[in-house]
């Protein structure tokens with residue numbers, strides 16, 4: 548796997564060799580290279596979404612790619628609500644998708660009004 552379509556010998560920048568890594572998403576191993584974000588690893592594997600919206604169950608993955616929209620949330624190594632576009636992939640990372648329902652409304656109309 549390479550991060551460039553230019554052959555390394557022909558690249559004027561002389562990049563270092565890619566260091567392979569592997570992460571799992573919902574138990575499935577996914578290969579990547581050092582320097583990729585977790586979202587980049589998933590996108591490169593062909594996975595375009597990894598959670599669904601609370602209302603309507605619409606698929607979500609990367610929308611902004613810069614840490615603003617929070618569409619790319621998932622659990623990483625037991626930590627919930629990680630933005631995968633902002634988290635650099637590390638070998639052995641365990642990613643679990645999140646599909647959170649909406650919170651229950653208060654049982655009394657005045658409850659939770661503050």
Ligand code: FES
Pocket residue numbers: 608609610611612613614615616617618619620630631632633
């Ligand atoms: S894609 Fe927008 S915060 Fe990650």
